[in-house]
Amino acid sequence: xxxxxxxxxxxxxxxxxxxxxxxxxxxxxxxxxxxxxxxxxxxxxxxxxxxxxxxxxxxxxxxxxxxxxxxxxxxxxxxxxxxxxxxxxxxxxxxxxxxxxxxxxxxxxxxxxxxxxxxxxxxxxxxxxxxxxxxxxxxxxxxxxxxxxxxxxxxxxxxxxxxxxxxxxxxxxxxxxxxxxxxxxxxxxxxxxxxxxxxxxxxxxxxxxxxxxxxxxxxxxxxxxxxxxxxxxxxxxxxxxxxxxxxxxxxxxxxxxxxxxxxxxxxxxxxxxxxxxxxxxxxxxxxxxxxxxxxxxxxxxxxxxxxxxxxxxxxxxxxxxxxxxxxxxxxxxxxxxxxxxxxxxxxxxxxxxxxxxxxxxxxxxxxxxxxxxxxxxxxxxxxxxxxxxxxxxxxxxxxxxxxxxxxxxxxxxxxxxxxxxxxxxxxxxxxxxxxxxxxxxxxxxxxxxxxxxxxxxxxxxxxxxxxxxxxxxxxxxxxxx
Ligand code: GLU
Numbered sequence: 001x002x003x004x005x006x007x008x009x010x011x012x013x014x015x016x017x018x019x020x021x022x023x024x025x026x027x028x029x030x031x032x033x034x035x036x037x038x039x040x041x042x043x044x045x046x047x048x049x050x051x052x053x054x055x056x057x058x059x060x061x062x063x064x065x066x067x068x069x070x071x072x073x074x075x076x077x078x079x080x081x082x083x084x085x086x087x088x089x090x091x092x093x094x095x096x097x098x099x100x101x102x103x104x105x106x107x108x109x110x111x112x113x114x115x116x117x118x119x120x121x122x123x124x125x126x127x128x129x130x131x132x133x134x135x136x137x138x139x140x141x142x143x144x145x146x147x148x149x150x151x152x153x154x155x156x157x158x159x160x161x162x163x164x165x166x167x168x169x170x171x172x173x174x175x176x177x178x179x180x181x182x183x184x185x186x187x188x189x190x191x192x193x194x195x196x197x198x199x200x201x202x203x204x205x206x207x208x209x210x211x212x213x214x215x216x217x218x219x220x221x222x223x224x225x226x227x228x229x230x231x232x233x234x235x236x237x238x239x240x241x242x243x244x245x246x247x248x249x250x251x252x253x254x255x256x257x258x259x260x261x262x263x264x265x266x267x268x269x270x271x272x273x274x275x276x277x278x279x280x281x282x283x284x285x286x287x288x289x290x291x292x293x294x295x296x297x298x299x300x301x302x303x304x305x306x307x308x309x310x311x312x313x314x315x316x317x318x319x320x321x322x323x324x325x326x327x328x329x330x331x332x333x334x335x336x337x338x339x340x341x342x343x344x345x346x347x348x349x350x351x352x353x354x355x356x357x358x359x360x361x362x363x364x365x366x367x368x369x370x371x372x373x374x375x376x377x378x379x380x381x382x383x384x385x386x387x388x389x390x391x392x393x394x395x396x397x398x399x400x401x402x403x404x405x406x407x408x409x410x411x412x413x414x415x416x417x418x419x420x421x422x423x424x425x426x427x428x429x430x431x432x433x434x435x436x437x438x439x440x441x442x443x444x445x446x447x448x449x450x451x452x453x454x455x456x457x458x459x460x461x462x463x464x465x466x467x468x469x470x471x472x473x474x475x476x477x478x479x480x481x
Contacts, residue, residue, distance in 0.1 A: 004036025005200045008062075008069075009190065011043045012054035015251035016061035018243065018304070019205060019235050022269040026232060027203050028067045029270065029292035039197055040072035045189050047077065061252040066262050066285070074197070076189050083184035086192045086222065087146050087177055095221035096177060098144045099126040100137045103180070121173050122147070143180035148188075148214075148221060150174050155213045160230035160294045162206070167213045175214055187211055191218040199227045203294070206231040230294045233273055233301045243304050259332060259366030260309065264316035268309045272302040282315055314363040322355045325365075329355065332369040338376040353459055357451045371450075375460070378468055380446030382475070390439040397476035399429065399436055400443060404469050413462040415454035422454075443472030 006027040010020055031038035040062070044050035059073070090096035099122075106122070113120035127149070129137075138144070150173070156166045177188035184192070190211075194202060202212075209231050219226045237247035249255060255265050267283055275298065276283065276291040283291070317325065326348075333339045333351075343351070358372050374380050382391065390396065406421040407413075422440070426433040441453050444465055450456060457465050 003198075003200065004031055004034035005039060005198050006031050006036065006203055007039040007041050007072075007194070007197060007199050009041040009043045009193075009204075010058050011046065011049070012051060012058055013046065013049035014054065015253065016058045017250050018252060018255075018269065021061065021065060021252045022235065022272055023204055023232055024062060024067060025065065025266055025270050026274065026292070026294075026297070029288055030201065030203060030294065031070075032289045033292045036200070037070040038067075039074070039199070040069040041074045041193060041197070042072075042076065043186065043189070044075055044077045045184055045186060047183075050077070057253070064252065064256055064262055065266055071197075074193070076184070076193065079189070079193070080183060082196060083178065083189055083192050084182060086195075087184075087188070090148065090177070090221055091146065093221075094149070096146050096148050097127050097174075098134060098138075099147045099174075099176065100129075100142045100144050101125055102143075103145075119171075124174060127174070145176045145180045146178040147174040148177050148218060150217055155216050157212060157216050157226065157229055159209075159212075160201075160228055161233070161297050161299050162209075162231055165209060165212075169217070172214065172217070177218070187214045188218060191215045191222070194227055195219075195222070195224055201228045201230060201294075203230045203232065206233050230297065232297060233299055235272055235304050236301045237304055240301075240303075247304065248306065257366075259364030259368075260313050261316045261320070261328070261365070264313040265309070267316075268312050272304065273298055282312065310363040317359050317362055317365070320359075322352050322359070325355050325359060326351055328365050329368045332366050333376070336369040336373070338369055338373065350459070357455050357459060361451065374445045374447070378464070378471070382442055382446050382472070383448060386438075386442050386448045387475075390442050391472065391476045391479065394476070394480045396439055397473045397480070399425075399431070400439055400469050400473050400476070402429070403436060403440065404466055404473070407462065407466055407469075410462070413458060413465075415458040418457050419454040439472070440469065444468045 008020075008024045008027050010016065010024075016024075028038050030036070040059075042050075042055055042058075044055070055073070062069070087096060091098070101122075110120045126147070150169050153169050154166055155169055155172075156164060158164050175187060176185055178184055193199075212229055212231070216226055235243045237243045239247075241247075244250060249258065252265075256262070263285070266285065267281075267288070270283070270288055270292075271281065274292065274296050276288075277296060330339070330343070330351075334341060339347070339351075354372065354375055355368070358368055358375075362368060362371070403422060403425055406425055407418065410417050410421060422436050423433050426436050429435075437453055438448065440457075441450065442448060444457065444460060460468070
C-alpha cells in the first residue's frame with residue numbers, strides 16, 4: 001500500500017461526540033497500523049457555528065483519548081484561497097458555473113416545493129444565461145455563487161465497509177461549491193483538502209454517504225482519482241435510535257468527568273463496530289494497533305452498552321497500579337472535599353491502601369469518592385432497612401459495646417487481631433460471628449456492602465472505629481430508651 005494518510009475532520013460546532021471519537025480512534029489506529037500519517041483538520045467553514053473555544057475543547061478531548069496527530073490542525077477558514085483556485089479551474093473547464101440567483105429566492109422555492117411534497121432541485125436558470133447576460137450581471141456586481149455541473153448518469157463508488165454504492169445523478173442537484181461571499185461549502189472544501197493533503201483513505205461516519213456521492217462528482221470534475229472510502233456505521237442507543245443526549249452522556253469529556261479511564265474508554269469505543277476476529281475484549285493500544293483493519297469493521301450498527309463500558313472500566317481499574325490510580329483519583333477526592341490539595345506522605349500511604357482495598361469493587365474513578373465516602377467522613381446515615389435488621393434491640397447495643405471494649409484493649413490494630421477479637425467475643429456470647437459482623441459494618445460504614453470488614457476496620461484505624469461504633473451504640477440506645 002502506498003503511504004497511508006488519513007484525517008480527522010471535526011466541525012467545531014460542539015464538543016467531541018462519542019461517535020466522532022470512535023471515528024477518530026479508527027483513523028488513528030489505521031494510520032498507526034500502517035505506519036502512516038494521521039492529520040487533524042478543523043472544518044470551520046461555517047463561521048457562525050464555529051468557535052476557538054470549541055476547537056480547544058475538541059483538541060483537549062483528542063489529547064485525553066491519548067491520540068496524537070502528525071500534521072495540523074489545519075483550519076479550513078484559513079484556506080479559502082486554495083478552494084477558490086480549485087473552483088476557478090472548474091469554471092475554466094466548464095465543470096462549474098456562476099449562479100446569480102438570490103439565495104432567499106431559492107430558499108423560498110425550496111420551501112414551497114417541500115410544502116407541496118415535490119422534490120426540489122435547482123432548475124439551472126443560470127446555466128441557461130447567455131454570455132452577454134452573464135457579463136452584464138458580473139459588471140453590475142450581482143452576488144454570484146459557483147455551482148458544480150452534475151452530468152447525467154450514475155455515481156458509483158466502492159466502500160471498504162459497505163461494498164459498491166450507487167446513486168442516479170438525477171437525484172442530485174448542481175451543488176453550490178463556493179458561496180457568493182467566496183467561502184467554500186463543506187463538500188467542496190473537504191474534497192480540495194483531501195486532495196491537497198494527499199489523503200489516501202477517508203474513514204468517517206456513514207451519515208456522510210450522501211455527501212460522498214457529491215464528493216465523488218467533484219473528484220470527477222477535477223479529473224482526480226478519489227481516495228478509498230470507509231463509512232463506519234453509527235452508534236445506536238439501546239432503543240436502536242442514533243445515540244444522543246437522551247441516552248446519557250455524549251461528549252467525550254463527560255466520560256472523563258464520570259471517572260472512566262482513557263484506556264478503557266478507547267478500548268470500549270474501538271470495539272463498537274470493530275472486532276479483532278476473536279472474542280478478546282480487553283485490548284491494549286498496542287494490540288489494537290497491531291490488529292486493526294477496516295475489514296474488521298462490521299457494517300451493522302453497534303449498540304452503546306453503558307454497563308459493558310462500566311465493566312470494562314472496572315477491569316482496567318483492577319489492572320492498574322495503585323500509584324497511577326491514586327493520581328487519577330485525587331482530583332475526584334478533592335472535588336468532593338474529601339481531602340485537601342496538600343497531601344502528607346503519611347496520608348498518601350493511607351490513600352494507597354484505600355485504593356488497593358477499594359479497587360476490587362469499583363467500576364469508575366468517581367466511585368472512589370462516592371461509594372467510598374465513608375472512609376473520609378462519618379456523617380453518613382445508616383441504611384434504613386439494614387438498621388431495622390441489625391440495630392434492632394438493646395442486646396445489639398450490648399454486643400457492640402462489648403466489642404468496643406475488646407478493641408480498646410488491642411495493642412496492635414491489625415486485621416487478624418481485629419478479627420480474632422470479634423470471633424472470640426461471638427464465641428463467648430454464644431452467638432454467630434455474623435451477629436457482630438453485620439452490625440459492626442453498618443456502624444462503621446452506614447451500609448451493608450463493601451470491602452472485607454477486617455481490612456476496612458484496619459484501614460479506618462482504632463480510634464475512628466471505636467468512635468463510630470460508640471455512635472451506633474448511642475443511636476440504638478435512643479431508639480430503645
Ligand atoms: N466535518 C465533518 C463532521 O464533523 C467531517 C466530515 C468528514 O470526515 O469528511 O462530520
